[in-house]
Amino acid sequence: MNSEQLKRIEELKHNEYLLGNCISYLWEIWNNESCDDILNNFKRLGFNDEDLLYWEISTELEQIKRESEED
Numbered sequence: 485m486n487s488e489q490l491k492r493i494e495e496l497k498h499n500e501y502l503l504g505n506c507i508s509y510l511w512e513i514w515n516n517e518s519c520d521d522i523l524n525n526f527k528r529l530g531f532n533d534e535d536l537l538y539w540e541i542s543t544e545l546e547q548i549k550r551e552s553e554e555d
Contacts, residue, residue, distance in 0.1 A: 510529075519545045519548055519549050523545055
């Protein structure tokens, strides 16, 4: 790999890190909303089903729903 490719890889890693921080922040903001509202908010921001799986958002929402049904 040349230096430009390595630089691009580092840039992508950094962008993924920043996106991860943004997702964590959104979870904090939306913490008291329903799972459906949270899912709709992520979709309004442009997350597709693959994104929701990659970032484990859909998995987390399913877990929250299961836990709330058990209570």
